[in-house]
Amino acid sequence: MAGNSNKIAIIDGDGIGPEIMTEAKKLIALFLPEYTLVNVDLGGKAIDKFDNPFPEESQEKLKDVDAVLMSAIGAPKYDNLPRDKRPETGLLALRKFLGAFANIRPAFVFDALVDLSTLKPEVVKGVDLVVVRELTGGIYFGEPSLNDGERALNTMVYTKPEVERIARVAFDAAMKRNKRLCSVDKSNVLNVSQLWRDVVIEVSKDYPEVELSYMYIDNAAMQLIRNPKQFDVVVTGNLFGDILSDESSMLTGSIGLLPSASVGGEIGLFEPVHGSAPDIAGQGLANPMAMILSLAMMLRFSLNKEKEADIIENAVKEVLNKGILTPDLGGKANTKEIGEAIFECCAKEFEKA
Numbered sequence: 001m002a003g004n005s006n007k008i009a010i011i012d013g014d015g016i017g018p019e020i021m022t023e024a025k026k027l028i029a030l031f032l033p034e035y036t037l038v039n040v041d042l043g044g045k046a047i048d049k050f051d052n053p054f055p056e057e058s059q060e061k062l063k064d065v066d067a068v069l070m071s072a073i074g075a076p077k078y079d080n081l082p083r084d085k086r087p088e089t090g091l092l093a094l095r096k097f098l099g100a101f102a103n104i105r106p107a108f109v110f111d112a113l114v115d116l117s118t119l120k121p122e123v124v125k126g127v128d129l130v131v132v133r134e135l136t137g138g139i140y141f142g143e144p145s146l147n148d149g150e151r152a153l154n155t156m157v158y159t160k161p162e163v164e165r166i167a168r169v170a171f172d173a174a175m176k177r178n179k180r181l182c183s184v185d186k187s188n189v190l191n192v193s194q195l196w197r198d199v200v201i202e203v204s205k206d207y208p209e210v211e212l213s214y215m216y217i218d219n220a221a222m223q224l225i226r227n228p229k230q231f232d233v234v235v236t237g238n239l240f241g242d243i244l245s246d247e248s249s250m251l252t253g254s255i256g257l258l259p260s261a262s263v264g265g266e267i268g269l270f271e272p273v274h275g276s277a278p279d280i281a282g283q284g285l286a287n288p289m290a291m292i293l294s295l296a297m298m299l300r301f302s303l304n305k306e307k308e309a310d311i312i313e314n315a316v317k318e319v320l321n322k323g324i325l326t327p328d329l330g331g332k333a334n335t336k337e338i339g340e341a342i343f344e345c346c347a348k349e350f351e352k353a
């Protein structure tokens with residue numbers, strides 16, 4: 001069973017996916033030589049092979065891995081498929097399959113890159129926040145859900161246990177950081193948000209050291225660009241979290257820098273926040289940093305390798321400070337050059353440690 005099979009599932013995905021995964025794999029070879037990599041098809045590749053974005057065969061392979069590392073999926077050629085056949089549906093099914101209900105999306109502004117943000121440097125310098133997004137419930141999965149051509153609907157549902165468990169993940173994250181948690185909802189309008197808020201308040205009693213605040217989603221969207229430094233940990237539902245995590249990624253100037261972890265089930269899923277960027281695929285333009293930082297999150301959250309995770313995160317900082325940058329960051333380096341620069345820093349540090 002998961003936990004000590006010394007296997008990692010690799011979903012190298014579509015678009016820029018394989019290119020950025022190649023760079024992450026070099027670091028896996030360095031830090032995890034004892035692990036076997038299991039290639040798993042999801043999204044476009046799975047549709048091409050099996051006519052199914054998350055086929056049985058992929059599900060089987062995932063049953064005895066310790067963690068899943070994924071790049072990104074999706075391509076324009078699948079845009080006209082029915083919804084249940086699209087790459088995105090495979091991703092949603094994967095999250096549900098893994099029980100990965102807690103999606104952790106950090107957004108931090110590297111000092112070397114403050115000028116890259118579309119916001120003023122004084123607004124973004126020092127931003128360091130985490131969005132904890134509920135990932136397997138809410139309007140993404142609620143029933144009934146239908147579209148008969150005349151009338152369409154989705155249902156936003158949360159149960160008390162679902163809110164309680166994501167709230168605990170968020171409070172625990174806050175305890176390890178600056179002990180501030182902001183819960184985002186729309187409880188002035190939505191029943192589901194009223195329950196959400198009540199449950200978060202109840203859970204807060206177990207975390208007296210954490211300063212809890214609340215915000216409506218519209219205000220939170222505004223506050224994130226007005227004064228992002230007011231946030232430490234943000235906890236919210238699936239749809240609101242989808243939106244706020246894209247918004248917070250832009251504080252940093254490039255979505256190509258941000259990793260994510262989806263945890264809560266037995267097997268964690270680690271993937272960059274960005275998509276498969278088909279427009280730049282195959283040209284060596286993609287920034288592999290978010291992919292590599294997702295690997296660092298995997299080492300930290302699933303494989304208990306804190307030291308190695310630190311080495312990777314520091315190596316990324318070092319490469320940024322040296323000004324070795326891909327075009328999304330205003331530089332000229334290609335995917336492979338970034339991967340190699342990070343690898344060299346890691347190898348040096350790893351030898352010393």
Ligand code: IPM
Nearest residue numbers: 074088089091092242245273
């Ligand atoms: C994300 C993406 C997905 C989501 C899509 C691709 C289904 O936007 O990971 O944020 O909405 O969860």
Ligand code: MG
Nearest residue numbers: 242243245246
């Ligand atoms: Mg999204």
